[in-house]
Amino acid sequence: MTHRPVPSDAATADDSATGSRRRVLRDAARVGVGALAAWAGTSTAHRAAAAERRADPVRIVTRQAGPFEVLALLDAHGPFPGRRQDQFPDARQEDWARAERLDPDAFGPGDTWTLDFRCYAVRRPGGRVTLVDTGVGPVGSPASAWAPVPGHLPAVLELAGIDREDVDSVILTHLHEDHFGWAVDAAGQPMFPNARHVVQRAETAALDEDDSATAYVVEPLRRAGLLHEIDGRVRVLGGGGRGGELTAVPTPGHTAGHQSVLVDGGHQRIVITGDVLVHAVQLAAPPVAYRLESDPAAARRSRQALLAEARRHRALLATSHLNRPFLQS
Numbered sequence: 001m002t003h004r005p006v007p008s009d010a011a012t013a014d015d016s017a018t019g020s021r022r023r024v025l026r027d028a029a030r031v032g033v034g035a036l037a038a039w040a041g042t043s044t045a046h047r048a049a050a051a052e053r054r055a056d057p058v059r060i061v062t063r064q065a066g067p068f069e070v071l072a073l074l075d076a077h078g079p080f081p082g083r084r085q086d087q088f089p090d091a092r093q094e095d096w097a098r099a100e101r102l103d104p105d106a107f108g109p110g111d112t113w114t115l116d117f118r119c120y121a122v123r124r125p126g127g128r129v130t131l132v133d134t135g136v137g138p139v140g141s142p143a144s145a146w147a148p149v150p151g152h153l154p155a156v157l158e159l160a161g162i163d164r165e166d167v168d169s170v171i172l173t174h175l176h177e178d179h180f181g182w183a184v185d186a187a188g189q190p191m192f193p194n195a196r197h198v199v200q201r202a203e204t205a206a207l208d209e210d211d212s213a214t215a216y217v218v219e220p221l222r223r224a225g226l227l228h229e230i231d232g233r234v235r236v237l238g239g240g241g242r243g244g245e246l247t248a249v250p251t252p253g254h255t256a257g258h259q260s261v262l263v264d265g266g267h268q269r270i271v272i273t274g275d276v277l278v279h280a281v282q283l284a285a286p287p288v289a290y291r292l293e294s295d296p297a298a299a300r301r302s303r304q305a306l307l308a309e310a311r312r313h314r315a316l317l318a319t320s321h322l323n324r325p326f327l328q329s
Contacts, residue, residue, distance in 0.1 A: 057074055057077055058074065059073065059074045059152065059156045059159060060072065060073060060074070060156060060159060060160055061325045061326065063270060063316060063318075063326055064265070064268065065244070065263045065264070065265030065268040065269060065270045065316075066243060066244040066264070066265020066266040066267065066268060067124055067125050067243065067244045067265060068122050068123070068124055068244055068246070068263050068265050068270075069122070069123040069124075070120060070121075070122050070123075070263055070270050070272075070318060071120065071121040071122075071123065071160055072118055072120055072318060072325035072326065073118060073119045073120065073121055073135075073153060073156045073157065073160065074116055074117075074118055074152070074156065074325075075117045075118060075119055075135030075136055075151035075152055075153045075156065075181075075182075076116075076117040076135065076136050076147065076148045076149070076150075076151045076152065077114075077115070077116050077117065077148065077323075078114070078115070078147075078148035079108045079112050079113065079114045079115075080112065080113050080114075080115065080146075082112065082113075083110075083111045083112070084111055084112065084113040084279070084281075085111060086291065087113070087279075087290060087291045087292070088279065088281050088282070088288050088289070088290060088291070089289075089291065090287070090288050090289055091281045091285065091288045092285075095281050095284050095285040095288060096281060096284075098281075098284035098285070099279065099280035099281040099283070099284040099285075100280075102280040102283055102284060102322075102324075102327070103279075103280035103322045103323050103324055104323075105323035105324075106279060106280055106322065106323055113279065114323070115278075115279075115321040115322070115323065116320075116321055116322065116323050116325070117135055117136050117147065117148070117151065117178050117320070117321065118133075118135075118319070118320050118321070118325060119131060119132060119133045119134060119135050119153060119182075120132040120133070120261075120272050120318055121157070121160065121162060121167075122246060122261075122263055123162070124237075124244075127166055128166060128168050129162050129166045129167045129168070130167070130168070130169045130170070130171060130236070130237065130246060131167050131169070131170045131171070131192065131195070132170075132171045132173065132261050132272050132274075133171075133172060133173055133179045133180070133274070133320065134153060134170065134172070134179065134180055134181055134182035134183045134191070135151040135153045135178065135179070135181050135182050136148065136149050136150075136151040136177070136178045136181045137149065137150070137151055137177075137180075137181020137182050138150045138151070138181070138182075138186065140186070141177065141181040141216070142177040142181070142212035142213070142216050143177035143178045143181050147177065147178050147181075149181075151181060151182065153182045154182065154191075164191060164192055164193070164194075165193075165194055167192040167194065167195045168194055168195050168196075169195050169196050169197075169198060169236060169237065170183065170192055170195045170196070170197045170198065171197075171198045171199075171236065171248060171259070171261055172197060172198065172199045172203075173258060173259055173260065173261070173272075173274030173275065173320070174203055174254060174255040174257065174258040174259070174274060174275060175199065175203055175204070175207065175211070175213035175217070175218070175255065175257075176213075176255065176275070177212060177213070179274070179275075179320070180213060180216070180217045183197065183217045183221065184216065184217055184220050184221075188216075188220045189220070189224075190220065190221060190224050190226055193224070193226075195226065196226055196227075196228040197221050197226050197227055197228060198228045198230060198234075198236060198248060199227065199228070199229055199230070199257070199259075200229070200230060200231070200232075200248070200250060200257030200258075200259050201229040201230065201231050201257065202231075202250075202252065202256050202257030203255060203256060203257025203258070203259075204218055204227075204229060204257070205256070205257070206255065206256035206257060206294075230248060232250055233247060233248065233249055233250060234247065234248045235247050236248055236261075243265075243266055244263075244264055244265045244266055245264050246261065246262070246263055246264075247261070247262040247264065248260075248261060249261065249262050249306070250302075251273075251274065251276045251302035251303075251305075251306055252295065252298050252299075252302060253276075253293055253294070253295045253296065253297070253298035253299025253300065253301065253302045253303070254274070254275040254276065254278075254290070254293050254294065254299050254302075255275075255294050256294060256295070258274060258275065258276070258299075258302070259274065260272060260273050260274050260276055260306060261274075262315075263318075268315075268316075269310070269313045269314075269315035269316070270315060270316045270317075270318050270326075271306065271309075271310050271315050271316070271317055271318065271329070272318040273306065273317055273318065273319050273320065274320055275320060275321070276299070276302055276303050276306055277303055277307075277319065277322075278290055278320070278321050279321070279322070280322055282303060283307075283317075283322075283327070286300070286303050286304050286307055287300055287304070307329060310329035311329045314328075314329070315329050316328060316329065317329050
């Protein structure tokens with residue numbers, strides 16, 4: 001997911017989604033100095049509070065859902081340059097006010113957007129783990145041009161007591177750079193060699209030939225026999241003798257094959273949303289579109305349906321980019 005100020009001559013109607021996304025990332029990188037200048041102009045108290053959070057962030061937050069322990073793992077955190085209104089042009093002032101109550105840390109200086117880059121681990125009895133997304137990755141990963149690399153996922157997994165060999169499945173919500181960065185190492189070898197990597201077939205089918213995901217993660221995983229493409233809603237695993245199940249749920253729109261993950265522990269459900277919503281303004285006002293959704297109408301339908309189902313079951317939302325990892329739906 002990406003963010004930038006929009007110049008008057010930005011994307012035209014006939015730009016491809018991939019080309020438009022690349023332009024956004026390049027422009028965001030160019031205006032980074034301006035964002036730092038805006039940051040420097042904020043109050044001393046604001047800067048001190050933000051610096052304290054960056055210096056000592058909470059890397060792991062856990063919740064229980066039946067037999068499953070769900071761990072929110074903070075890979076990276078930082079501001080993205082540009083005006084948030086440009087990325088959510090339909091959002092009204094009252095939507096922003098509600099969003100700020102939900103996620104005040106998202107509101108940086110100068111109308112900027114401050115966000116977490118988060119993965120999730122679902123640990124079940126016996127210690128085996130399903131990882132949902134793999135973050136921004138190291139320096140040199142495809143996200144390096146715009147995201148706050150290096151990410152910290154390997155160290156955070158160690159802190160959580162999770163070895164790479166414990167991970168027997170990785171669910172990739174979608175194939176944007178900030179969600180697959182640690183799937184492979186610097187040599188292009190799978191970081192989680194015992195894990196099948198679950199992705200919707202619609203997601204891989206929609207990749208352009210020159211999309212960074214193809215060479216960086218899809219082809220290496222396919223060569224290693226670890227790419228597991230699925231179609232539609234699929235039960236990925238059960239919770240063993242104690243019940244519960246983990247289900248991949250198609251939520252297209254942000255990308256063609258975007259999926260979310262339902263952790264059903266019986267009496268408690270947790271929905272790992274991926275980028276169905278990328279900012280609290282889309283939780284405050286679900287019809288609000290994000291400028292870089294590949295299909296805004298489909299994304300809106302997915303977001304509204306997922307949130308409605310979560311509310312029916314009083315599920316917790318586990319978000320990728322909000323500064324609060326778990327929110328009540």
